[in-house]
Amino acid sequence: MLMRLQQALASWQPAQSFDIQPGTAGVASPHRLATEWAGFRLQSAGQGYYAKVLFDDQKALIDFQRSAEISRQAGELGIAPSLCHADPHNGVLIFAALDDSFRWARLDALRDPHHFASLTRTLDKLHHSGLPLPLHSRQRICCDYVFSWKHWVCNSQKSCGGWGNVSIWRGKHSTPRPIHPF
Incomplete structure (x- = not known):
């Protein structure tokens, strides 16, 4: 290596x-x-x-x-x-390399609403950037399984524990499909 x-x-x-x-x-x-x-x-x-x-x-x-x-x-x-x-x-x-202003992400820092809001803005920036999603990957197959399982649990229990309206990948479709489990 x-x-x-x-x-x-x-x-x-x-x-x-x-x-x-x-x-x-x-x-x-x-x-x-x-x-x-x-x-x-x-x-x-x-x-x-x-x-x-x-x-x-x-x-x-x-x-x-x-x-x-x-x-x-x-x-x-x-x-x-x-x-x-x-x-x-x-x-x-x-x-x-990361500069001196870099700080480790720690749970206690993420509990601070200011830090959490900053993380949320960063994730929004990433999700709205238009980066292409993979057509097929092992990770996507894993996500399909997890979200399909979650969909089944939500439908069978009529409760999603706060998961609410989420998007999942289904099969070979290239766009997310909304789930409305309630």
């Missing part, structure tokens, strides 16, 4: 040397006991970067080009660090 990162760095910035340190360990994945990417903090000539290297066993499951494109667009929207380089051959994404 480190060798693939070094190869990606050499092809992106051949004249620079990088100090490579392990990044923050991933916490969870929807389909794995670890995360799909390994993280590395990078330093070169006073500039900080963060690299994500796709684990070999995840290459068949993760659409690298799509991940790179969504990462690039999220950076352009200002809701994520800017994507500096994508190396599909080595499975490496390199981002600008």
Whole structure:
């Protein structure tokens, strides 16, 4: 994995040397006991970067080009660090490092209405950005299952526990379909 990162760095910035340190360990994945990417903090000539290297066993499951494109667009929207380089051959994404104003998202901070409102505005910006949704993915299949199950529970119990009117994906349709479970 480190060798693939070094190869990606050499092809992106051949004249620079990088100090490579392990990044923050991933916490969870929807389909794995670890995360799909390994993280590395990078330093070169006073500039900080963060690299994500796709684990070999995840290459068949993760659409690298799509991940790179969504990462690039999220950076352009200002809701994520800017994507500096994508190396599909080595499975490496390199981002600008977060600056000193970065703070960890903690539950106690999200309980503060100001922080929660800020998070909501950021999510609205993402959802209204027009980023393309996948036509087919393992994650979408999983979401179909979860939301179909939720729809069945809501209809059988005539209560949705606050889920209310939500949109789900059905089969191969490319647009969300509203559910009115009540």
